[in-house]
Amino acid sequence: MTIRNATDPQTLPGRQRGRSRKPGGRRLARLLTNPSGLAGLAIVTLHLVLACFGPLIVPYDFAFQDPSAVLQPPSLAHWFGTDLLGRDVLTRTILGGREAMLICTIATAIAMLWGGILGISLALIGGWIDNIVMRIADALMAMPWILFVMVFVAALGTGTTALVPILGVSYGLSVVYLARSAALEFVTKDFVLAAQARGQRRHTIVFKELLPNVRDSLAVQTAMQWSWMILGVSSLSYLGFGVPPPAPDWGLMIADARGIMSAAPWTAVFPIIALSSLVIGTNLAFDAAAKTLGVDRNSRAAGR
Amino acid sequence: MFRLIVQRFCSACFTLAFIAAVVFGAVELMPGNACTAYLGRDAVGAKLESCEARLGLKRPALVRFGDWALGALKGDLGVSVQRGKPITELIGWRLRNTIVLSSIAILFGVPLAILLGVVAGLNKDRKLDFALSGGAIFAMTLPEFVSSTIFILVFSVSLGWASGIVTIGYKAPILDLIGSSILPATTLTLVLTAHILRMVRASVIEVLESDYVLMARLKGVPYRRIILRHVLPNSLLPAISVIGLTVAWLLGGVVTVESVYNYPGLGRMVVDAVSDRDIPLVQAITLLICSIYILVNLLTDILAMLLNPRLRTYRA
Numbered sequence: 001m002t003i004r005n006a007t008d009p010q011t012l013p014g015r016q017r018g019r020s021r022k023p024g025g026r027r028l029a030r031l032l033t034n035p036s037g038l039a040g041l042a043i044v045t046l047h048l049v050l051a052c053f054g055p056l057i058v059p060y061d062f063a064f065q066d067p068s069a070v071l072q073p074p075s076l077a078h079w080f081g082t083d084l085l086g087r088d089v090l091t092r093t094i095l096g097g098r099e100a101m102l103i104c105t106i107a108t109a110i111a112m113l114w115g116g117i118l119g120i121s122l123a124l125i126g127g128w129i130d131n132i133v134m135r136i137a138d139a140l141m142a143m144p145w146i147l148f149v150m151v152f153v154a155a156l157g158t159g160t161t162a163l164v165p166i167l168g169v170s171y172g173l174s175v176v177y178l179a180r181s182a183a184l185e186f187v188t189k190d191f192v193l194a195a196q197a198r199g200q201r202r203h204t205i206v207f208k209e210l211l212p213n214v215r216d217s218l219a220v221q222t223a224m225q226w227s228w229m230i231l232g233v234s235s236l237s238y239l240g241f242g243v244p245p246p247a248p249d250w251g252l253m254i255a256d257a258r259g260i261m262s263a264a265p266w267t268a269v270f271p272i273i274a275l276s277s278l279v280i281g282t283n284l285a286f287d288a289a290a291k292t293l294g295v296d297r298n299s300r301a302a303g304r
Numbered sequence: 305m306f307r308l309i310v311q312r313f314c315s316a317c318f319t320l321a322f323i324a325a326v327v328f329g330a331v332e333l334m335p336g337n338a339c340t341a342y343l344g345r346d347a348v349g350a351k352l353e354s355c356e357a358r359l360g361l362k363r364p365a366l367v368r369f370g371d372w373a374l375g376a377l378k379g380d381l382g383v384s385v386q387r388g389k390p391i392t393e394l395i396g397w398r399l400r401n402t403i404v405l406s407s408i409a410i411l412f413g414v415p416l417a418i419l420l421g422v423v424a425g426l427n428k429d430r431k432l433d434f435a436l437s438g439g440a441i442f443a444m445t446l447p448e449f450v451s452s453t454i455f456i457l458v459f460s461v462s463l464g465w466a467s468g469i470v471t472i473g474y475k476a477p478i479l480d481l482i483g484s485s486i487l488p489a490t491t492l493t494l495v496l497t498a499h500i501l502r503m504v505r506a507s508v509i510e511v512l513e514s515d516y517v518l519m520a521r522l523k524g525v526p527y528r529r530i531i532l533r534h535v536l537p538n539s540l541l542p543a544i545s546v547i548g549l550t551v552a553w554l555l556g557g558v559v560t561v562e563s564v565y566n567y568p569g570l571g572r573m574v575v576d577a578v579s580d581r582d583i584p585l586v587q588a589i590t591l592l593i594c595s596i597y598i599l600v601n602l603l604t605d606i607l608a609m610l611l612n613p614r615l616r617t618y619r620a
Contacts, residue, residue, distance in 0.1 A: 239563055239575050240575075
């Protein structure tokens, strides 16, 4: 039975695929038994649900200004109070992550795409091309992130259309490091040498041989990149270069609260809780996922 | 040894030149130029002409890049579009203010971080370590503007210990500056400490698990002596270059922290310059901050090489 399976070319690929899927599923199931991972996952899920269905459940219109209810403390009518313009803080807190999450999701996809492919290819190609590109990446990483972004913001302007490419490019750099170092472990393995000996083309080796093997660490990294980017976007919004003002955004709300914190601390406290819980939730889930998938957390790309 | 230092120096120069090219090229590649950014995308007529003439934008890009880079080497960073003054004059005092703020954070943060990192490392997996490293991760993940706002809420609004907003001018004497930078410096110290603490902890744990520490234990060397003679020297040497790297974070963090507290430094000025779309000023400050970072990194790397003989042969 076993002999026939092994020699039968028809059953071979199917068996491999079935095998590789099962442990992955079991490992993800183990994530659910990890209490801190479960808590993180729950927080992130809650945030995602609120972001998706927020507009259906909010009690007020986010831009509605009530001149008769300015700077109201939390009450039954306004659970989280109102801000300087009489806008409902609960509504704006629920909707405050949507724009940033949308920007970051698109930008993360861009970053993973170019960073991942370039990193894996560099690991495979090696030699002087790899050397030169990595030196350039080193030089770019030497710039503090916020300055790198601000030079481009000064030239391109703000707003979603400018932010997505800027973030996609700047965050892709650390993906290059991660994908390259993850792929370097495999380029000397027998199956890659065999593929090269078979005369397979480079992009086939990148996509068919290397990519499936670095998939796990790239997936974990995607989640982490996304949460860093949320922080980055809210910092930019706070400084006035991110999400443009009428829209509800946590960074903008905290910036608006800056001058009125002693009179109305609730205008700052609730967006802070929302933003921090999202970040902490992503971190908990990320740590647990990294542990169960066996991915190194302290990789070089982990520094912002 | 000497060759290594020269090599390191050359790579620092390469990095700086490359960053200068990126900072300059970023604007060149975009539609428009420094004048259209400032006057508005569809500015035309005499105003645009005179602005372009003043900044010399009619010349080819490579000539201007050469002029700009050479001028920067000589200490002439060009003219601000918005403020109409030489940039060197504008940033002099603010550079001093930022250096004062970062120095306070480094002076308090680095010893504190090393102390706490060693404590956490020696108590690995106990409650104390759990609290310290958990707190560090928390402090690291919150963005600076959030931790600053929490600090203002706690120490300024509810406790009333320190003023949440810095009100002094940029030419204030150093003592006033130090007095009003308590909260911003504390915020920077917090995150700086968190970064270094984690590195030191990891380094201490690695040394504790090494063969020579095991050997010393088996020989019956007293615990205190093992820590002082074996663990500390070997685990703190790598921390030197980590401190250099952390300065990169510090120089980035300064941008938001100064804006939150209204501190009159380079960070707030670059934010103002981006809002005003004053591109020459943004470029100049970015280049300046990046060169400080590269210089600090170069110095810490050389220092690490001088103190740690193993690095002299490792790094090619």
